[in-house]
Amino acid sequence: MSKAILTQLDNGIRVVTKNIENFESIVLGYWIEAGGVCEEEDNNGISHFLEHMAFKGTASRIAKEITEEIESVGGYLNAYTSKETTAFHAKVLKEDGQLAIDILSDILQNPTFPEEELERERGVILQEISQTNDTPDDIIFDHFQNVAFANQSMGRSILGTVDVVSAIEASDLRAYRAKYYNPDNIVFAAAGNVDHEELLKSADKYFSAFKGDATPVHDTQYDYVGGSYSDIRDLEQTHAIIGFNGVSSTSDDYYTLAILSSVLGGGMSSRLFQEVREKRGLAYAIYSFSSSYRKNGLFGVYAATSPNKLSELSNVVSGELIKTCENISEKEIKRTKAQFKASLLMANESNSASCEQIVNQTLIFKHPLERKEILQKINSITVEDVQKLANKILSSDASVITVGKSDASSVINALQLCGINIPNG
Numbered sequence: 208m209s210k211a212i213l214t215q216l217d218n219g220i221r222v223v224t225k226n227i228e229n230f231e232s233i234v235l236g237y238w239i240e241a242g243g244v245c246e247e248e249d250n251n252g253i254s255h256f257l258e259h260m261a262f263k264g265t266a267s268r269i270a271k272e273i274t275e276e277i278e279s280v281g282g283y284l285n286a287y288t289s290k291e292t293t294a295f296h297a298k299v300l301k302e303d304g305q306l307a308i309d310i311l312s313d314i315l316q317n318p319t320f321p322e323e324e325l326e327r328e329r330g331v332i333l334q335e336i337s338q339t340n341d342t343p344d345d346i347i348f349d350h351f352q353n354v355a356f357a358n359q360s361m362g363r364s365i366l367g368t369v370d371v372v373s374a375i376e377a378s379d380l381r382a383y384r385a386k387y388y389n390p391d392n393i394v395f396a397a398a399g400n401v402d403h404e405e406l407l408k409s410a411d412k413y414f415s416a417f418k419g420d421a422t423p424v425h426d427t428q429y430d431y432v433g434g435s436y437s438d439i440r441d442l443e444q445t446h447a448i449i450g451f452n453g454v455s456s457t458s459d460d461y462y463t464l465a466i467l468s469s470v471l472g473g474g475m476s477s478r479l480f481q482e483v484r485e486k487r488g489l490a491y492a493i494y495s496f497s498s499s500y501r502k503n504g505l506f507g508v509y510a511a512t513s514p515n516k517l518s519e520l521s522n523v524v525s526g527e528l529i530k531t532c533e534n535i536s537e538k539e540i541k542r543t544k545a546q547f548k549a550s551l552l553m554a555n556e557s558n559s560a561s562c563e564q565i566v567n568q569t570l571i572f573k574h575p576l577e578r579k580e581i582l583q584k585i586n587s588i589t590v591e592d593v594q595k596l597a598n599k600i601l602s603s604d605a606s607v608i609t610v611g612k613s614d615a616s617s618v619i620n621a622l623q624l625c626g627i628n629i630p631n632g
Contacts, residue, residue, distance in 0.1 A: 211565040211575035212403040219390035222410045223565050225398040233304050234562045235397035236296025241387035243290045243365045245425050252367015255288040257380050263324035265317040288365050301400040312413035320377040336366050343446045343610040350608045351448045354434045361429040389419030396566045399558035433604035434630045437614035445611030446511045452603035453497050453504030456571045462584050463596050464497050469543040471495045478527050489520045514613045521621035529625050531597040535590050547585050605629045
């Protein structure tokens with residue numbers, strides 16, 4: 208297995224590749240360090256809107272031609288927007304890599320934002336907002352983010368609001384693009400059947416003329432707040448999240464939190480799955496999760512249950528949270544480490560996963576990490592490290608969110624009985 212290689216073009220674009228032997232395909236694209244965290248209340252959703260519009264026409268291609276060209280060789284294009292990045296990527300057979308780079312560079316450098324496409328895509332995004340609002344196990348995470356980072360860009364929905372999205376114009380997209388879509392803010396990556404030097408030549412050919420002012424440093428602080436929110440709806444189940452302040456993506460505790468989350472609710476052998484689903488049958492879906500950002504992060508537990516079971520579920524989950532502060536076995540840690548090592552190796556069997564991996568490492572650590580470096584970090588984590596972090600996280604104020612017929616009161620009561628604080632709870 209070849210290690211990832213990183214080179215910077217003269218204009219500032221970082222190019223990172225990972226060759227995976229015996230692959231017939233290549234995943235490639237560019238990741239821009241701009242997302243929801245860069246937005247203000249009056250342009251919330253513009254990162255996502257711009258992502259959609261990039262595929263809607265360039266100076267040399269109309270929207271249909273962009274998709275037809277890539278699909279005519281059996282490939283596909285896709286994109287996504289997150290809190291801190293926006294990505295545009297393609298997957299093609301190795302011999303079609305040049306076509307993919309050509310199209311990707313075109314939508315980056317030459318978007319036209321035609322008015323008729325803008326209005327059409329505005330309607331699509333408004334439908335996407337409505338769909339999310341109608342999906343309780345989606346909207347609850349937006350509510351959680353909003354409570355955890357109240358009145359801050361990190362707390363707002365990536366999709367934006369109906370009012371703001373309805374008012375965004377092409378001039379707003381151009382201004383936002385000019386501010387953040389600059390060479391110093393871009394990582395171009397590829398994984399699969401790829402030769403670094405050949406891709407570097409192609410990247411230089413297609414991207415070297417791309418210029419832009421240095422991207423302003425976006426260093427707005429965002430702070431975890433916590434609290435509670437109930438979205439009362441006539442649903443068969445009540446969906447609930449119990450959340451806490453987590454750790455940043457650069458924290459020494461990043462992998463420790465991943466271990467903690469896996470022990471608590473990361474799989475069928477986890478504590479929550481065994482206690483809540485297998486032993487008591489209180490929920491079909493229950494799991495823990497963590498999200499890490501550059502300056503902060505979140506940790507939480509999600510579950511959905513019948514309204515009349517919410518109180519019992521809350522007591523069980525609260526009890527399991529406290530137990531992680533007091534008693535974690537070496538067996539659990541060993542099993543979780545084995546899961547992580549397997550996941551790390553299995554990621555090499557997917558060029559999509561490998562590409563995401565080397566990009567995220569480059570964005571966070573400024574360079575891709577070698578596998579042995581990650582394994583050393585995981586192997587060094589002890590039971591004491593996990594318990595110490597569990598105590599630290601549970602000492603932060605909690606966030607409690609419910610969507611369904613039941614409000615958050617029974618969840619709050621269960622947490623308070625365990626000594627966990629909820630602001631205004």
